[in-house]
Amino acid sequence: MSPVHSEVELGVLAGHDGSPAAEHALDWAARDAAARHVPLYIVTVVPISGLGHRHRVEVRERAHALVDTASARVRERFAGLVVEGSVREGDAAESLLAAGARCDTMVVGSRGHGGFAGLLLGSVSLRVCAHTTCPVVVLRSETAQDASGVVVGIGGPEDEPAAEFAAERAGLLGGGLRAVHSWALPVTGLAPSLMLPSMFDVDTVTAERTRMVEQVVGPIRRRDPELPVDTVVMNGSAGRDLVCASIDGALLVVAAHPRHGPLPMRLGPTTHAVLHHAHCPVAVVPVN
Structure with missing residues (x-):
């Protein structure tokens, strides 16, 4: 293994347990680290509580x-990439979150060896996404190889960090950036088609939401005019619409907002929906 550096440089952390999803996560993390010229940290966590001495060894x-x-394997594929591997003992999610303090991005598989068959998202990945302080990318074992473009869900102006993360990855992955915003009628949750025209002005709301999304992506357009950026504003369910938008995407990015209360859970219903049902890798970006 590589020696520990005295000065830790922020890089990409890949949680690895040898499962098919973790192998895909490692490949994604290595490509991302190599493209951005940052170190790759490979972390394996072993829960040894309750094991005898011989089994622990x-x-x-x-x-x-x-x-x-x-x-x-990573060093052979990516010459010049700084790779550091380590083994941690204890709870998998807690250990990965602690190791993530040295990273700007964490990459994990959706479900490791310990997950239930048929479960799309394991408890470890879910806990990491819920408590992370840096972006987390979640990959399944099956990912379309010909996918391109990055989709980002925009709920409001506060989701700008998610849009910036998505734009950076779109520049690396290719295919452009698509910002998607879905809105529903407050309180009633009804579709505009069920409302009387005098009760609700769909065009006005759509125009207001479109201006909001354009304000979020405007700095990205000005900074990188070569990056194709388009916006989609629609009435509907954000989770369902983002899952549909992920079918041809290389990455789906969503913002995670802090929750009030004793537990800092960041995952709302939209994030839960895309983590469980998206057709491509999902990046969860914490925002304040």
Whole structure:
């Protein structure tokens, strides 16, 4: 394994347990780190509570071998990329969150070896997304190879960090950026088609929401005029609309907002929906 550097440079962390989803996550993380010229940190977590001494030694040895093999494979594919592997012991989600303090992006598989068959999103990935302080990208074992373009969900002006993250990845992945905003009638939740024209002006609301989205993506257009950027504003369910928009995308980006109360859970219904049902990798970007 690579030696620990005295000065830690922010980079990409890949949580790795050898599962198919984790292998895809490692590949995505390596490409992202190489494209941005930042280090890649590969972290494997082993829960050893309740194991006897002999089994603890065996588990640690297997974990180190897994990290060493993964690190060697990445170095072979990406010459010059700084790769550092480490094994941590304890709770998987807590360990990854602690390791994420040295990263600007975390990448995890949607479900590891310990998940239930058929479960699209494991508890570890869900907890990491809920408590992270940096963007987290979640990948499943199956991802379309010909997908292109980045989709970002915009709920309001406060989602600008998610749009900036999406724009940076769109520049690296290619295919442009699409900003999607969905709105529904407050309180009633009814579709505009069910309302009397005198009760609700759909065109006015659509125009207002379109201006809001354009304000968010405006700085991106001005900074990178070569990046194709388009916006979609519609009445509907944000979760459903984003899942549909993810069908041909290479990455779907959503903002995670802090919640009030004793637990800093950041995942609302829209984020839950895309994490469980999106057709492409999902990036959860915490915003204040």
